[in-house]
Amino acid sequence: MKSWKSKAASVALASLFTLTLSACGSSNDNNASNSPSVSPSANASESPSASASGNTSEPVTLTMLVSGAKAAEGEDFELETLPKLVKEKFPNVTLEVQKLPDEQYYTSVKAKLAASEGPDIFLVFPKLANMGAIEVAKAGYAADLSDLAFWKNVSPAAKNDMSYEGKPYAVAKGMDILGTYYNKALFDKAGITEIPKDWPSFLAASDKLKAAGITPIVMGDKDPWVIQFGMYQLAANSVYPADPEFDNKLQTGETSLTDSKWVKTVNQYAELYKNGYVNKGSLGMASAQAVQQFVDGKAAMIFTGTWDLPGLTAKGAAEFERGFFSLPGNDAGQPVYASAATAAGYALNANSKHLDVAKQIFEYLYDVQSPLFQAWSDSNPSISVFNGVTLKNEIFKDVLNEIQSTGHAFYFSNQMWPAGVSDVMQSKFAEIIGGKKTTAEDVTKAMQAKYSELNKG
Amino acid sequence: MNSAVMKKTMYFFVLPALLFYCLFWIVPILKLFQYSVTDYNGYVQKFSYVGLDNFTKLFHEEILGLSIRNTLIYTFITVVAGNLIALALAFLLNANIRAKGIYRSAFYIPTLFSAIVVGFIWSYVYMPDDGLIASIMNKIGITGLDTNFLGSYSKALYSIIAVDIWKNIGTSTIIFLAGLQTVPQDLIEAGKIDGAGRWKLVRFIKIPLLATSITINVTLSVINGLKAFDYPFIMTNGGPGTSTNTLIFTIYKMAFTDQQFGKASALGIISFALIIVITSVFVFTLNRREVAA
Known part of the structure; x- marks a missing residue:
């Protein structure tokens, strides 16, 4: 009887031990996936499907987490217009958007990013603020966006406020006064x-x-x-x-x-x-x-x-x-x-499985000619930082x-x-x-x- | 002992549940102890160990004493006032009055709402000048009183305590009411025969027999008071200033606004210890006073 008890205890202990070990192990993985040495291979395994997804119909679901309140009247840009227009352009892409009040947003997005369950697209604030671009870039959560084509249309100040070590990590919604x-x-x-x-x-x-x-x-x-x-x-x-x-x-x-x-x-x-x-x-x-x-x-x-x-x-x-x-x-x-100051803006998750698709969406969203850009700037109360967009609020x-x-x-x-x-x-x-x-x-x-x-x- | 059901091997069936329990309950708690000696900021996985720095810092800051003080005031008032009012209500609702059912439901309704809804409604009730209380006082001609309940350093804490009591009174009342109904009729009759008046019946028969309910209610409200978070969070944001910061609210703010998970974990451990001490003192002393019918 005694031997049985001690056996049970040792089994329980051992399993607890392995659990703790595996918990540590998983957090080590997190570290690893943030480091550049691993990410190329991750990208490599996905890039064939991702590059193909532009024209084939392989279904892709992207998640997006932003802060703010739903528009009081009319269509909400992030919750309704954006997923709809993305679907029109990329029929295989489904964008799932969640909008949280500011305080909950900070809590939720950080917890998700820390658990490697981060959204593909999320909101980042300028410089050193809470969820600021510098911090998020340093932690390796935001993807480097310097290779995107639309930067020539963005005011340098806005780009700079979202940059860390000279590379931009988010696209500002505009300027707030x-x-x-x-x-x-x-x-x-x-x-x-x-x-x-x-x-x-x-x-x-x-x-x-x-x-x-x-x-x-x-x-x-x-x-x-x-x-x-x-x-x-x-x-x-x-x-x-x-x-x-x-x-x-x-x-x-x-x-x-x-x-x-x-x-x-x-x-x-x-x-x-x-x-x-x-x-x-x-x-x-x-x-x-x-x-x-x-x-x-x-x-x-x-x-x-x-x-x-x-x-x-x-x-x-x-x-x-x-x-x-x-x-x-x-x-x-x-x-x-x-x-x-520069307003908050969207960033892409560096560890996203569909980073390529997300970048294509960014190219489309910030293409001054696209209907999506039009809808975005119409719904956006901030003052645009894109060249050639006229001020719409006289006040x-x-x-x-x-x-x-x-x-x-x-x-x-x-x-x-x-x-x-x-x-x-x-x-x-x-x-x-x-x-x-x-x-x-x-x-x-x-x-x-x-x-x-x-x-x- | 030797029945088929109680075979020792049956304990193996507990293992899966035990594993889950450890994984989702014990491990996070141990993690809390680990984080409390680090400078972890909540989402960058690189952190360093700083020894007892977090604790020393906490003991030097006024926020620790302030939030403990607020929490204790909060707990003391919710326990004392909440239970006295609930006890009085239970006696009233146990009496032979008309439409007892309606009253009983009426007092229980606030309990059914979520804390968010209650907090939101009450912030409008408390609004200075245009709120419900302010406008009623204006209507009946009382002016000149300060109606800025949530915005005043001296009143904000008590105003949110009042809401907590208002919301939770239903639960305590129900428990007291159930206790009152188990008081045996023959004891009361015996008391009456011995010449006890209404007050003596309450004091020497009903209240002693309610001891179990009192233990439950007091313990529940002590725990509820010590982990007070919802109303400071919804109604005052811990303000004005830091005057309604409770322990749990301070932990939350430290972790998620200041991004000092390490320090917040240390504060978590301090309040964990405090809550255990206070609760066990209550449970042990109250248990000893219980009597059986």
Whole structure:
């Protein structure tokens, strides 16, 4: 009896052991498949079928994972139009698209990539952001796209922001601008005749609105990321013009986020709350609720980006004309700098079984002549980075012209930070909104602490 | 012992299940211990071992103390308030009142919704100025009170605790109600004959006989409170600031936003230990107090 028991125990132990071993083994495989030495053979075994699939009818299923919300009305480009038009051009290809809210997207795509179950096409953000091109390329998950033909039509800046060691890994959807949407009717009512061009005049305008009994700015700070929308516009004026290399110096440790320029930025943004220009109780309001307040004509301004245009031009309780300008964080006499950056874009999975087919789809999607490209740029609220595509949203014209003629624009600060720094900025700044004794110095100190912890050079 | 069914070889049939259990349950837990001493970021498979750095860092950061404090407040209030209200409701619903069935279902309905739906509905209820509570207070003429429930540092945590209690009260009430119905009628009659009033019947007969239900309910709500995640996640994003960060929420944010899987695993182990200690203390002390009918 005893011998039996020990036998059973040893069997159980042994099987557990092999399991652990095999678990380790599989993760070793993951490493191997990322390394270049293995991938050629993998490609070789597939390339015959893949190259043939262009004309034969061997069925191929590609998966695609992106973030965002489904279009409120009409056809959703990624969920409906794209698979349909791909099917028309490549009858043998079925594209299965899944769209997740941002937060879930990050979680899900990383888990899938780490388990070698990654989608064939996925969304990547510029530079160092969360799921940023640099990080994804470094980890070996994104495929090098330099051999594709359409790059000559893409603006170099957009290509560069999606590159790692000189090779592009994703195709940006366009350019996004952070700005201030405003209600022209309420501006008229408060007697504001021209768009504020510097910080003192912006404060004066907010004061006029407040005096007229209008909430100057509405923000949904319960979704803390919206704090970034105002902050980066101010940073584009108060941090980078004086030192365009600021973030590079930050990486080498030559400067830090506790620098007086960032303290000034945080103080500027805090001033809006302290003066009561932002709706009271913003910490209890979700961003969607804030957007609703704006379209209902209950507040004159809201800070957000070009991507929110559909929501902000939706029909609300009040009819009014919308405008868009860059939040002027500049001192009087200085030019206004805009906060503009490359938008997210699609990347291909380097370990995809059908990388060749996926590349063909990319060639088709980004071919300026193709009907798919047309549908893509029609549905896309970002400003196109492809040559010869005209701006379709008039509201952005002034800001865009300004950027194009003067070059006065800087990227969103978090694109050069490890993910996590902006979260600290938000939660510390929320303390200021909430009326705690936190100072701008405390905010920048916490940001720098997180930066040092996460930055691995 | 020698029957055909109980042959020792039968244990071999357990093996497949045991293998799956180990593979999908034990191995991941062991992995957690492994990750807790690394700088794994969640998806780049290359990582290095950093010893106890993660733990030391955690003990130096205010977020650990803050999330433990929030979690304990959360647990304490859900356990005490939740069970007292549920007990009171169970007594009411056990009484001979009209339309008992309707009331019983009414209190159970919130339990049937998913936490996501509940959290979403309540964020509108709590909305400052235009939310349900704010507008009702305006209608009946109470103004000047701060209605910014989720956006205030002092109120946000308690506001989400209230939602948790509201949602889970049904389950506890049902368990108490079932317990109350097993109280033997003859004991109550004997008590009445001995001259016990209504309060004494409750205090000396019903509550002692409910001890099993109390153990179950308290343990369940302790566990529920210690792993609180849904409402901070849906209703406040842990905010304002970090004022509604619970342990599990902090782990989630650390792992998926900061991409510090190693550090998050370390925090996971700390909370794992904490939860085990607290739960076992509860179970052992409560078990000893139970009496049999």
